[in-house]
Amino acid sequence: METRANHLWVGVVTLALIAGLAIAIVWLAQLGRGTQKEYDILFQQSVSGLAKGSQVSFAGVPVGQVSEIRLYEKDPEFVRVRIAVKDEVPILVGTTATIQGSFTGVSTILLDGARNGAPAITCETTACPAGKPVIPPKDGGLNALLSDAPLLLQRLATLTERMTQLLSDENQGEISGILRNTNQMTAELAATGPQLRATLGELEGTLAEASQALDAFEKVTNSTDKMINQEGQALAAELRSTLRSASAAADSLSATLDDARPATRQLTESTLPAAEATLQDLRATSKALREVTERLENEGAGSLLGKPPLPDYEQ
Incomplete structure (x- = not known):
């Protein structure tokens, strides 16, 4: 009985020491933090x-x-x-x-x-x-990368599916045809290389001629500009002088017309009617003289002095 009690006390003391040690460790940890x-x-x-x-x-x-x-x-x-x-x-x-x-x-x-x-x-x-x-x-x-991993995997699966559709047997055949056509076009282009070089040479010559023509045109333009700048002022001065003379002549003509208006009015109102009457008298006189001349030619001078003969009547 006594031995069992001693073991019990030893166990209690041991547990107490372990609990105290744990509390001390926790306290030291809290103290260290x-x-x-x-x-x-x-x-x-x-x-x-x-x-x-x-x-x-x-x-x-x-x-x-x-x-x-x-x-x-x-x-x-x-x-x-x-x-x-x-x-x-x-x-x-x-x-x-x-x-x-x-x-x-x-x-x-x-x-x-x-x-x-x-x-x-x-x-x-x-x-x-x-x-x-x-x-x-x-x-x-x-x-964050791992959180987005499902979305990335879904997009990767979609991309893989579309790549599979793109690289199907039918599409691979079409891609092969496109590559063959491309190779053929490349071969034809290589065959036409000399012609292309000749065409490019002609194009270079044409461009050179065009450049020369542009240079000549530029020279003509410069000469025209120079002539206009040098002689244009003299021409402009002569034109201004001519315009001034024409303006003076127009003013003189206008003044002459103003002076001639009264004489013209008199001529229209009096002289012209008198002249017209005189012309009418002259026409009448000329007509009478023409009749006298015709009588002299037809009947002689006696027709002017005697009476005109009576006509003969048949019985």
């Missing part, structure tokens, strides 16, 4: 690979660990990850959180992007939906 601050990160993506106790690093330096992972109560599309980091770590406005995955399946949280001089992330500078300041997330790293 120092004061910590907690933040929430709301990820709208898979957080596979993260677990309670996963490492949190700032610019590659370990600064804390994940303390809690659960679905966001207000919106189940998000996963709320709570992290605890050392108090001296500068979690400033502009800091973002990224899930850094690996091929081993273990993921960590990477903090980066703090700006010097920016205020610290607190409930005063950001939202605190679960009582802790929120660090905004950012897609990136291997985790």
